[in-house]
Amino acid sequence: MTKLDRLGPILLPIAMILIWELACRVFEIPAFVLPSPLLIWGALIDNLYIIWFHASQTLFTTVIGFAIAVVFGAILGIMVGSSRFAYTSLYPMLVGFNSIPKVAIVPVLVVWFGIGAVPAVITAFMLSFFPIAVNVATGLATIEPELRDVLRSLGASQLDIVRKIGIPRSLPYLFASLKISITLAFVGSVISETLASNRGIGTLMTQASANFRIPLVFAGLVVIALMGVVMYAIFAIIEKRMTGWATRGTTFGVGG
Amino acid sequence: MKNLVELIDVSLTYGKTLAVSNLSMKVPEGSFSAVVGPSGCGKSSLMKLVTGLMPATSGSVLVDNKEISGPVSIVGMAFQNPNLLPWRTTLQNVLLPLEVVRPERHQFRARREEFVGRAMDLLKIVGLENFADHYPWQLSGGMQQRVSLCRSLIHQPRLLMLDEPFGALDAFTREELWDVLQAIWLERRFTAILVTHDLREALYLADDVHVMSNRPGRVVRTVSTSAFSRPRNEHTFIEPAFNESVMELRADIRRQRMPIDVAAVSQGASKVESKA
Numbered sequence: 361m362t363k364l365d366r367l368g369p370i371l372l373p374i375a376m377i378l379i380w381e382l383a384c385r386v387f388e389i390p391a392f393v394l395p396s397p398l399l400i401w402g403a404l405i406d407n408l409y410i411i412w413f414h415a416s417q418t419l420f421t422t423v424i425g426f427a428i429a430v431v432f433g434a435i436l437g438i439m440v441g442s443s444r445f446a447y448t449s450l451y452p453m454l455v456g457f458n459s460i461p462k463v464a465i466v467p468v469l470v471v472w473f474g475i476g477a478v479p480a481v482i483t484a485f486m487l488s489f490f491p492i493a494v495n496v497a498t499g500l501a502t503i504e505p506e507l508r509d510v511l512r513s514l515g516a517s518q519l520d521i522v523r524k525i526g527i528p529r530s531l532p533y534l535f536a537s538l539k540i541s542i543t544l545a546f547v548g549s550v551i552s553e554t555l556a557s558n559r560g561i562g563t564l565m566t567q568a569s570a571n572f573r574i575p576l577v578f579a580g581l582v583v584i585a586l587m588g589v590v591m592y593a594i595f596a597i598i599e600k601r602m603t604g605w606a607t608r609g610t611t612f613g614v615g616g
Numbered sequence: 617m618k619n620l621v622e623l624i625d626v627s628l629t630y631g632k633t634l635a636v637s638n639l640s641m642k643v644p645e646g647s648f649s650a651v652v653g654p655s656g657c658g659k660s661s662l663m664k665l666v667t668g669l670m671p672a673t674s675g676s677v678l679v680d681n682k683e684i685s686g687p688v689s690i691v692g693m694a695f696q697n698p699n700l701l702p703w704r705t706t707l708q709n710v711l712l713p714l715e716v717v718r719p720e721r722h723q724f725r726a727r728r729e730e731f732v733g734r735a736m737d738l739l740k741i742v743g744l745e746n747f748a749d750h751y752p753w754q755l756s757g758g759m760q761q762r763v764s765l766c767r768s769l770i771h772q773p774r775l776l777m778l779d780e781p782f783g784a785l786d787a788f789t790r791e792e793l794w795d796v797l798q799a800i801w802l803e804r805r806f807t808a809i810l811v812t813h814d815l816r817e818a819l820y821l822a823d824d825v826h827v828m829s830n831r832p833g834r835v836v837r838t839v840s841t842s843a844f845s846r847p848r849n850e851h852t853f854i855e856p857a858f859n860e861s862v863m864e865l866r867a868d869i870r871r872q873r874m875p876i877d878v879a880a881v882s883q884g885a886s887k888v889e890s891k892a
């Protein structure tokens with residue numbers, strides 16, 4: 361990586377913020393339409409405690425929902441990927457379920473569980489398990505048939521094949537999906553909080569916009585984005601650690 | 617010598633296609649057999665039949681004088697693609713069958729040292745003892761194929777099934793691996809069945825070469841190579857008898873081709889010309 365490559369992810373946001381700030385000043389955009397970055401920063405600092413109060417709730421519901429999604433999605437993926445019967449019977453239902461806008465389910469969840477953390481956890485879970493299940497299933501379903509034959513001819517059961525080959529083979533797919541799913545989980549919990557909660561970034565933003573405190577709304581957005589980036593980075597690091605073998609070049613050998 | 621594998625009048629139907637029919641073949645214990653034939657003649661079906669991965673539609677497949685009804689675990693397999701597991705080192709890849717096959721899988725922890733010793737012995741024969749801790753991506757194609765060979769032999773199978781194991785390698789590496797395989801076989805004397813479309817490879821390595829017909833496949837001729845002494849080496853290739861056998865086998869395979877209607881081809885060509 362050159363120096364420029366490394367600086368890119370820092371320089372680009374800084375440039376964007378500068379242009380934003382300039383545009384707000386030059387065109388005299390009112391703060392209740394588009395607050396300038398300085399105003400947003402001010403709102404962030406002034407409301408630090410209240411933002412933390414709400415953000416910690418969002419982080420909590422997201423992580424819980426996501427954790428359930430990882431366990432459920434991985435088990436579902438293993439089932440769908442390793443059994444033809446499970447694949448043909450479950451897949452259409454999964455796709456159908458995933459097509460339902462989750463916003464439409466939140467009111468139902470509120471009827472069942474009341475407002476608060478539970479609907480947020482469930483929404484986060486519902487949005488994030490699908491990519492995990494699909495990716496794990498793909499990793500399992502694409503085992504080379506010859507490799508399967510090698511093990512089957514040795515008397516291996518389907519479970520042996522899944523354990524020895526399927527699961528390690530689907531790990532890169534799993535970690536790739538975790539990066540996508542964690543950001544989806546944030547979307548889920550914020551949607552739920554926006555509609556029905558007393559606590560959470562979504563709630564904060566709804567209240568702030570009702571009071572025309574637009575800089576605070578944007579501060580909330582910034583916090584969500586930051587949390588998403590941090591979680592994504594954590595999983596990117598874990599992915600690199602766990603499945604380094606999958607991202608290495610496969611074509612260069614030594615001699616022979 | 618008793619036959620380890622015997623196919624008697626075997627047929628196999630895949631869906632609606634008849635892949636092999638009236639296939640009969642004998643493979644004596646400890647011998648090296650090769651199967652050659654035109655593409656699509658059911659060589660891979662033969663692999664699946666003998667290993668018990670697919671049941672015969674009719675006829676019987678005897679392994680060790682018993683009719684088989686499911687996967688026979690006395691078999692080792694290697695394919696054109698080495699199929700190594702990228703998250704395992706060379707040594708761990710070679711040990712994989714012992715984690716699966718009975719009874720070794722239950723003794724894997726207790727006898728680990730012995731198993732590792734066995735794997736290292738094999739790696740030494742193929743010249744990879746210094747690459748035991750390398751990952752597959754650090755090995756060349758030929759080296760990966762050697763690892764795959766070791767993996768197919770680690771559980772000391774009585775029958776080794778090879779499905780075009782050298783098909784994807786360059787000519788030099790391929791001939792090198794012929795000698796590697798011959799060396800292992802001369803030392804261990806397991807029974808081997810090699811499916812290939814390289815006639816020189818078949819004659820060089822095998823005791824018996826079986827020629828298969830077009831689909832539905834059956835054995836049309838069996839050629840013995842007992843005239844060429846072992847161990848075979850580069851001088852074998854220039855023996856007149858060797859080259860004669862290659863020519864004969866080639867003629868056999870050509871006879872199995874789909875007939876080409878020469879008259880129809882030239883007619884079609886003249887039509888195109890007249891249009892132009």
